[in-house]
Amino acid sequence: MASHIVGYPRMGPKRELKFALESFWDKKSSAEDLQKVAADLRSDIWKQMSSAGIKYIPSNTFAYYDQVLDTTAMLGAVPARYNWNGGEIGFDTYFSMARGNATVPAMEMTKWFDTNYHYIVPELGPEVKFSYASHKAVTEYKEAKALGIDTVPILVGPVSYLLLSKPAKGVDKTFNLLSLLDSILPIYKEVVSELKAAGASWIQFDEPTLVKDLEAHQLEAFTKAYSQLESSLSGLNVLFETYFADVPADAFKTLTSLKGVTAFGFDLVRGEKTLELIKSSFPSGKYLFAGVVDGRNIWANDLASSLTTLESLEKIVGKDKLVVSTSCSLLHTAVDLVNETKLDDEMKSWLAFAAQKIVEVNALAKALCGSKDEAFFSANASAQASRKSSPRVTNEAVQKAASALKGSDHRRATNVSSRLDAQQKKLNLPILPTTTIGSFPQTVELRRVRREFKAKKISEDDYVSSMKEEISKVVKLQEELDIDVLVHGEPERNDMVEYFGEQLSGFAFTANGWVQSYGSRCVKPPIIYGDVSRPKPMTVFWSSMAQSMTKRPMKGMLTGPVTILNWSFVRNDQPRFETCYQIALSIKDEVEDLEKAGITVIQIDEAALREGLPLRKSEHAFYLDWAVHSFRITNVGVQDTTQIHTHMCYSNFNDIIHSIIDMDADVITIENSRSDEKLLSVFREGVKYGAGIGPGVYDIHSPRIPSTEEIADRINKMLAVLETNILWVNPDCGLKTRKYAEVNPALKAMVDAAKSLRTKLASAK
Numbered sequence: 001m002a003s004h005i006v007g008y009p010r011m012g013p014k015r016e017l018k019f020a021l022e023s024f025w026d027k028k029s030s031a032e033d034l035q036k037v038a039a040d041l042r043s044d045i046w047k048q049m050s051s052a053g054i055k056y057i058p059s060n061t062f063a064y065y066d067q068v069l070d071t072t073a074m075l076g077a078v079p080a081r082y083n084w085n086g087g088e089i090g091f092d093t094y095f096s097m098a099r100g101n102a103t104v105p106a107m108e109m110t111k112w113f114d115t116n117y118h119y120i121v122p123e124l125g126p127e128v129k130f131s132y133a134s135h136k137a138v139t140e141y142k143e144a145k146a147l148g149i150d151t152v153p154i155l156v157g158p159v160s161y162l163l164l165s166k167p168a169k170g171v172d173k174t175f176n177l178l179s180l181l182d183s184i185l186p187i188y189k190e191v192v193s194e195l196k197a198a199g200a201s202w203i204q205f206d207e208p209t210l211v212k213d214l215e216a217h218q219l220e221a222f223t224k225a226y227s228q229l230e231s232s233l234s235g236l237n238v239l240f241e242t243y244f245a246d247v248p249a250d251a252f253k254t255l256t257s258l259k260g261v262t263a264f265g266f267d268l269v270r271g272e273k274t275l276e277l278i279k280s281s282f283p284s285g286k287y288l289f290a291g292v293v294d295g296r297n298i299w300a301n302d303l304a305s306s307l308t309t310l311e312s313l314e315k316i317v318g319k320d321k322l323v324v325s326t327s328c329s330l331l332h333t334a335v336d337l338v339n340e341t342k343l344d345d346e347m348k349s350w351l352a353f354a355a356q357k358i359v360e361v362n363a364l365a366k367a368l369c370g371s372k373d374e375a376f377f378s379a380n381a382s383a384q385a386s387r388k389s390s391p392r393v394t395n396e397a398v399q400k401a402a403s404a405l406k407g408s409d410h411r412r413a414t415n416v417s418s419r420l421d422a423q424q425k426k427l428n429l430p431i432l433p434t435t436t437i438g439s440f441p442q443t444v445e446l447r448r449v450r451r452e453f454k455a456k457k458i459s460e461d462d463y464v465s466s467m468k469e470e471i472s473k474v475v476k477l478q479e480e481l482d483i484d485v486l487v488h489g490e491p492e493r494n495d496m497v498e499y500f501g502e503q504l505s506g507f508a509f510t511a512n513g514w515v516q517s518y519g520s521r522c523v524k525p526p527i528i529y530g531d532v533s534r535p536k537p538m539t540v541f542w543s544s545m546a547q548s549m550t551k552r553p554m555k556g557m558l559t560g561p562v563t564i565l566n567w568s569f570v571r572n573d574q575p576r577f578e579t580c581y582q583i584a585l586s587i588k589d590e591v592e593d594l595e596k597a598g599i600t601v602i603q604i605d606e607a608a609l610r611e612g613l614p615l616r617k618s619e620h621a622f623y624l625d626w627a628v629h630s631f632r633i634t635n636v637g638v639q640d641t642t643q644i645h646t647h648m649c650y651s652n653f654n655d656i657i658h659s660i661i662d663m664d665a666d667v668i669t670i671e672n673s674r675s676d677e678k679l680l681s682v683f684r685e686g687v688k689y690g691a692g693i694g695p696g697v698y699d700i701h702s703p704r705i706p707s708t709e710e711i712a713d714r715i716n717k718m719l720a721v722l723e724t725n726i727l728w729v730n731p732d733c734g735l736k737t738r739k740y741a742e743v744n745p746a747l748k749a750m751v752d753a754a755k756s757l758r759t760k761l762a763s764a765k
Contacts, residue, residue, distance in 0.1 A: 002055040002056060002323045002324070002365060003053065003054050003055055003056070003323065003324045003325070003361045003362045003364075003365040004054065004055065004056035004152075004265070004289050004323050004324070004325040004326075004361070005049060005054055005056070005057065005058055005325070005326055005330065005358060005361065006058065006241060006243065006265065006291070006295060006325060006326050006327075006328050006329045006330070007058050007061035007154065007295075007328070007329025007330060007331050008045050008049075008058065008061055008329070008330050008331065008354060009330055009331050009333070009334075009335050009354050009515070009516065010041070010061070010062050010063060010331065010516060011335070011514060011516050011522055012037075012041045012044075012335070013335045013336050013339055013512065014339075014512065015514050015522055016037055016040075016041060017037060017038060017041060017064075017520070018514075018520040018521075018522055019520075020033065020034050020037035020038070021034065021064065021519065021520040022520050024091075025095070025099075025520075031090075031091055034064075034091075038062065038064065039143065041062070042059075042062050042140065042143065042144070043143075043147060045062075046059070046144050046147060046149045046151065047147065047149070048355065048358070049358060050149050052358045052359060052362050053362040053365075053366075054358060054361065054362060055323075056152050056202065056239075056289075056323065056325075057144070057149060057150075057151045057152065058151060058152055058153075058154050058204065059137075059140045059141050059143075059144050059151035059152065059153050059154065060136065060137040060140050060141070060153045060154050060155065061154055061329060061331070062140065064091075064094065064095075065094070065095070065098040065120065065518070065519050066098070066118070066119045066120050066518065066519070067119070067156055068112075068119040068120055068121075068122065068156060068161070068164060069094070069097060069098055069107075069119070069120040070134065070136060070156075071122075071155070071156040071161050072097070072120070072122045073089040073093075073094055073133060073134035073136070074132070074133065074134045074136065074137065074155075074187065074191065075130045075131075075132075075133070075161075075184055075187050076089070076129070076130055076131035076132065076133030076134075076187075077122055077123075077124060077128055077130060078093060078097065078133075079097070079107065079123050079168060081104045082096050082097060082104065086131065086133070087133070088133060088134065088135065089133045089134050097120060098120055098519060099519070099701070099702055099703065100699070100702030100703065100704045101703075101704065102703075102704060103704075104704075105699060105702060105704060106120075106699065106701065106702045106704075107120050107121060107122075107123060108120070108121040108123075108166070109121065109518060109701065111610070111611050113208060113244050113615060114244065114611055114612060114613060114614065114615055115244075115296070115332055115611070116332075116515075116517055116523065116525075116566065116567055116608065116611060117331065117332060117516065117517060117518065118517060118518035119164070119518075121164070121165065121166050122161065122164070122165035122166070123165070123166060123167075123168035123169070124162070124165045124166070124167065124168055124171075124177055124180055125167055125168040125170070125171035125175060126171070126175070126179075126180075128168070128180070128183070130180075130183050130184055130186075130187055131187070132187045132190045132191070135194070137153050137154075137155060137191055137195065138153075138191065138194045138195055138198055140153070141153045141195060141198055141200055142198050145198070145199060150199075150200075150201070151200075152200075152202040152203065152204050152239065153195050153200055153202075153203055153204070154203075154204040154205075154206060154241075155188070155191065155203070155204070155205055155206070156205075156206050157205040157206055157207035157225075157240075158181060158184055158185060158188055158205075158225050158229075159178070159181070159207060159209065159218075159221045159222050159225050160206065160207045160208055160209040160210075161184070162177045162178050162180055162181060162184070162221075163177065163178070163209045163214075163218065164209065165177050178217070178218065178221045181221060181224065181225055182228075185225060185228050185229065188229060188232075189229065189232040192229070192232045192233060192236070193232060195236075196235060196236060200236065201236065201237060202236065202237040202238075202239060202262075203233070203236050203237070203238055203239070204238075204239040204240075204241055204265075205238065205239070205240055205241065206241045206242075206243075207222065207240060207241065207242060207255070208241075208242055208243050208244055210222070210242045210247055210251045210254075210255055211242055211243070211244055211245035211246065211247055211248075211251070211267075211271070211615055211616075212245075212615050212616070213248065213616060213617050214248075214251060219250060219251060219254045222254055222255065222258065223254060223257070223258065226240075226258040226259055226260055226261060227258075227259050227260075229260060230259045230260035233260040234260070237262040237263065237287075238260055238261045238262050238263070239261075239262065239263040239264075239265055239287070239289060240255060240258060240261045240263065240264050240265065241264075241265035241289070242255070242264075242265065242266060242267065242271075243265075243266075243267040243270075243271075243291065243295070243327060243328035243329075244267055244270055244271075244296075244328060244615060245267065245270050245271055245614070245615040245616060246270075246271040246272070246273040246274050246616070247266060247271060247274050247277065248616075249277060252274070252277045252281070253281070256281070256282065256283050256286070257283075261286070262286065262287055263286060263287030263288070263289055263323070264282075264286060264287070264288060264289065265289035265291060265325055266278070266288075266289070266290065266291055267291045267327040267328055268290055268291050268292050268309065268327065269291065269292065269293075269294045269295075269296075269327040270296070270327065271291075271327075275309070275313075278313065278316065278317075279312075279316055282316055282317060285321075286317070286321065287317075287321045287322075287323055288313060288316075288317045288321060288322055288323065289323045289325040290309070290310060290313055290322060290323065290324060290325055291325045291326055291327035291328065292306040292309055292310060292324065292325070292327070292364065293306070293324075293325070293326045293327065293357050293360050293361050293364070294326075294327050294357075295326040295327045295328040295329055295330050295331075295332060295333060295357070296327065296328060296332045296333065297333065297569055297570070297572060298333055298334060298351050298352065298353055298513070298527060298569045299350060299351065299352065299569075299571075299572055300349070300350055300351055300352040300356070300360070300380060300383055300384070301352060301357070301360045301364075301380070302380075302384055303360065303363065303364060303367075303376075303377050303380045303381075304377065304380075304381060304384075306364055307364060307367055307368070310322065310324060310364060310368055311368070314368065319368070322368070323365075324361050324362075324364045324365040324368070325361065326357060326361060330354040330357060330358075331515075331516060332515065333353055333354050333357070333515065333569075334353040334354065334510060334512070334513035334514065334515055334525075335353055335354050335355065335512070335513075335514070336353050336354065336355040336356075336512075337351055337352065337353045337355065337356050338355065339511065339512040340510050340511055340512065340513070341511045342509055342510060342511045343508060343510065346386060346390070347508055347527075347529065349379075349382075349383040349386060350383055350386070350387045350529070351527070353513070363376055363377070387529075387573070388573070392529070392530055393529060393530040393531070393571075393573075394530065394531060395505070395506070395530065395531035395533060397533075398506075398531040398532065398533045398582055398585075399531060401582075401585055402578060402581045402582050402585065405581055405585075405633065409629065409632070410629065410632040410633045410636040411632060411636065411664060412632075412635070412636055412638070412640075412664060414640050416664060416666060416690055416691045417690055418640065419640045419643075419666055420666060420691070420692065420726075422640040422641050423600075423640070423641055423642075423643045423666065425641075426600060426641045427485075427553055427600065427601070427643065429484055429485070429553075430484060430758060431724055431725065431727075431758055431761065432715065432724070432727055432728070432729050432754045432757060432758055432761075433484040433485060433728055433729070433754075434482075434483045434484045434485070434728070434729045434730065434750060434751050434754050435483060435484060435485040435486075435487070435555070435669070435694070435728060435729075435730050436478075436483065436487055436730060436731060436734070436735060436747070437487075437647055437669055437730060437731060437732075437733050437734045437735070438487050438489075438490055438496075438555070438557045438603065438605070438647070438734045439487075439489060439490040439493070439496075439734035439735055439736035440474045440477075440487070440489035440490070440491075440735050440736065440743065441735055441736060441737075441738055441739055441740050441743055442491075442494075442736045442737075443740075446466075446470060446491050447494075449463060449466045449467075450463075450492070450494060467491050467492050467542070468545060470489065470491040471488045471489060471491060471542070471545060471546050471549065472549055474487070474488060474489035474491070475488065475489075475546060475549045475550050475554075477744070478552075479550060479552065481744075481747050481748055481751050482751055482755075483552075483747070483751060484552065484553075485552065485553045485554075485555060485601055486546070486550055486552050486553065486554050486555065487546075487554070487555050487557060488542060488543065488545075488546035488554065488555075488557070490557060490734075490736070492542055494524075495523055495524060496559045496563075496605065496734075497523070497525065497526060497559055497563065497564050497567040497568060498523075498524055498525075498526055499538075499559075500538060500558070500559050500564060501526030501528075501564065501568065502526070503534070503535070503536070503538040504532050504533065504534055504535075504538075504583070504586055505530070505531070505532060505533045505534075505535060506528060506529065506530040506531050506532040506533065506582070507526045507527065507528055507529070507532070507568075508526065508527040508529050509524070509526055509527070510524060510527070512524075513525065513527075518701075521737065523567065525567055525568050525569050526568045526569070527568065527569045528565075528568050528569065528570050528571050528579060529571055530571070531582055532579065532582040532583050532586055533582070533585075533586055534586035534587075534589050534590060537590060537593045538590055539556060539557065539558065539590060539594065540590075540593050540594055540597050543555075543556040543557070543594060543597065543599050544597045544598070544599070547597075547598060547599060553600055553601045554599065554601070555599075555601045555602065555603045555645065556591075556594040556599040556601070556602040556603065557603055557605075558587055558590060558591065558594075558602065558603065558604045558605065558634075559587075559604075559605050560587065560604045560605055560606040560609075560630075560631055560634065560646065561580050561581075561583035561584040561586075561587055561630045561631065561633075561634060562580060562606050562608060562609045562612060562627045562630055562631065563605055563606050563607050563608040563609065564583050564587075565579060565580045565583060565608075565612070566608035566609075566611050566612040567608055577626040577627075577630075580626060580627070580630045581626075581630060581633070583630070584630040584631070584633040584634050585633065587604065587634040588633055588634045588635070588636070588637065591604065591634055591635050591637075591638060591644075592637055592638065595638050595639065595642050599642075600641065600642055600643060601642075601643045601645065602635070602638070602642060602643070602644055602645065603644075603645035603646065603647060604631065604634055604635065604644065604645070604646050604665075605646060605647045605648075606631055606646050606647070606648055606663070607647060607648055607649050607733075609627055609628075609631075609648060609656075609660075610648065610653055610656055612627065613656065620656075624656060624659040627659075628659050628662050628663050631646065631663045631665075632663065632664060635665075643666045643667060644665050644666045644667070645665060645666065645667040645668070645669065645692075646663060646665040646667075646668050646669075647668070647669045647670070647733075648660070648668065648669075648670045648671065649670070649671035649696075649732060649733045653670060653679060653682075654679065654681065654682040657682050657687055657689075658687075661689060661691070664691075665691060666691055666692055667691060667692030667693065667694065667728060668691065668692070668693050668694070669693075669694035669695075669696070669728065669730050670693070670694070670695055670696065671695075671696050671732040671733060672695035672696040672697075672714075672732065673695075673696045673697060673698050673699045673714060673732050679695050680695065680717060680718060680721055683721035683722060684721050689722070689726070690726065691726065692726050692727075692728055693722060693726055693727065693728065694727070694728030694729060694730040695718055696730060696731055696732030696733065697711045697714045697715060697729055697730065697731065697732075697750055697753070698710075698711060698714075698731055698732065698746060698749075698750065699732050700731045700732050700733045700734070700735055700737070700738055701732070701733070701737065703738070703739075703742055705742055705745050705746050705749070706746060706749055706750075707749055708749040708752045708753045708756070709753075710749075711729075711749055711750050711753035712753040712756055712757060715727070715729060715753060715754065715757055716757070719757075724761060729750060729751075729753070729754040730750075731746070731747075731750065
């Protein structure tokens with residue numbers, strides 16, 4: 001029985017790639033240095049899988065930034081503004097597309113399906129001249145082969161690539177991206193030809209868009225694409241991989257009828273209904289790559305249950321045609337449990353990171369062949385039982401409080417218009433008030449202090465003194481820039497979710513459980529293993545300290561319950577909404593304590609609300625109902641004069657705008673500039689928004705510094721569709737990833753633009 005891994009984390013067990021990338025970007029190391037780190041990481045990953053007994057080992061899953069951007073490079077689909085003149089795409093062009101440069105902005109970045117991973121959105125149109133401009137897939141295959149390891153090269157499939165793209169600026173928004181299929185397939189054929197010549201016997205096409213609700217013409221594009229590729233693929237075994245959800249019945253019929261395809265891979269963790277389709281209509285003679293080991297969570301697999309599933313599938317497809325696999329790429333989980341020093345033995349026994357999932361996959365494959373490791377299965381069964389019965393998982397008081405939420409929709413008593421009037425009387429803000437999203441640059445010194453405090457190398461008094469000094473610096477800077485509503489800069493927080501999770505019960509934390517979010521940005525998701533409650537206030541001390549330093553409004557900064565949920569590894573033994581309601585009650589306690597402490601503006605970030613939206617439309621309403629309800633729970637008890645903000649970023653929000661309105665926040669700040677002001681289109685189409693709103697005026701994920709004129713132009717576009725009295729001026733997102741040399745001039749330009757437009761608006765009256 002064979003085993004397969006869909007993909008693997010890139011950053012390395014100690015984030016080696018992150019540090020190599022940042023060193024290269026800061027011009028502290030060479031391209032050769034970066035390439036050496038990357039090659040070593042790839043070699044280690046391939047050898048690890050080979051030694052674990054994995055038969056189908058992936059290659060070309062490694063990316064310096066993102067696998068979709070890699071495909072854009074492969075196809076030579078470089079937007080004209082980057083002045084690429086052909087030839088093999090190098091780091092300068094590649095990273096300019098991802099991050100922008102001093103003269104041009106980056107390409108749009110958005111969430112990869114319903115994960116916290118981001119991809120760079122291709123910008124396409126009828127004028128794009130595609131060419132084979134990156135040979136990375138072939139190079140990496142040869143690299144592994146030189147190590148004596150035969151891999152399965154993975155390509156983002158041609159149809160999913162086009163469906164994940166957008167019309168370039170200046171191209172009609174109704175442009176049919178699938179019309180470009182005939183233009184890109186010749187390049188795919190070239191890549192396939194080179195892989196065959198290099199000795200590849202298998203190739204994997206990732207076509208995850210097939211789990212979404214597709215129209216008939218979109219499904220027909222898959223049939224067309226793989227029919228045209230059939231002759232090129234002759235002589236190769238072709239694996240067609242989907243993941244993240246059930247495959248709809250019509251899509252299942254389409255994909256299992258594709259020509260030239262040898263094997264089909266399915267996510268059988270999040271796609272349980274797909275099992276029924278497999279049992280009723282899986283094509284005979286084809287391989288089934290059964291994704292029974294969860295690639296998106298860190299819980300140990302229930303091996304006995306998975307083995308039962310696999311045995312039932314074996315009867316359908318045959319022993320020689322069943323391959324045990326992960327549900328999706330392991331990119332979305334942490335690297336190796338061996339590196340964990342903060343977790344106790346019981347907790348560790350409940351978990352499996354990427355390295356452990358490889359072992360689980362192979363153990364299941366061996367068990368199906370009659371070589372079951374009884375000791376391994378027995379230890380797994382004991383761990384499953386331990387988790388179900390552990391007293392640390394259950395808190396009856398929390399469950400009772402969450403259950404009592406039923407029967408109320410938790411809306412504030414006064415409508416938003418009346419609340420905004422009451423808040424303006426208290427805050428006395430100018431039109432086009434300026435603010436930032438929360439965090440300020442996390443300097444090397446700041447990180448050192450936090451690290452030393454956690455390691456108990458400095459006292460709490462010294463730590464508080466350092467944080468107070470940093471907060472004072474940030475407050476003074478904002479006052480000098482004349483920003484209207486201030487933030488304390490969050491110097492005490494390494495990560496917005498981790499910070500709160502560390503102070504809530506029911507959460508566990510890793511030492512090295514890093515997961516890539518985008519580029520070099522890594523996050524360390526907390527593990528929600530039990531019922532959630534707030535033992536004591538979490539932010540009141542810092543917010544009160546910051547407010548005492550200024551007469552201007554100081555925002556209390558919180559992470560919302562849906563974002564904490566979606567950016568954590570969540571327990572899988574109860575529905576997600578039940579866990580979310582528990583978190584909401586904890587945040588509600590914190591909101592009310594901040595209000596009692598005199599904080600009059602409180603931001604409850606829900607950056608990940610859209611991210612958690614199910615991929616199938618039939619499941620949207622239920623998710624949005626409990627997600628929006630969870631947000632309202634957090635602030636239902638505050639006074640009308642307390643202004644509640646929320647923030648969202650890097651997703652497509654237009655299709656859930658009515659749910660965003662239903663959140664009933666007083667002010668929402670939302671990413672806008674990097675996505676070519678896509679958000680504004682919803683207001684041009686007639687959606688009325690009566691609360692305060694701050695579409696971002698510049699992209700903080702690029703080092704590029706915008707001009708005052710550029711920001712003023714963006715604000716004018718907003719004023720064309722939004723009322724002056726509700727518009728706020730702010731960056732796209734928090735500033736923690738930037739340097740002060742970038743932040744200071746960018747914020748000055750932002751404030752200057754707002755002031756200039758205030759003057760013009762006043763003179764126009």
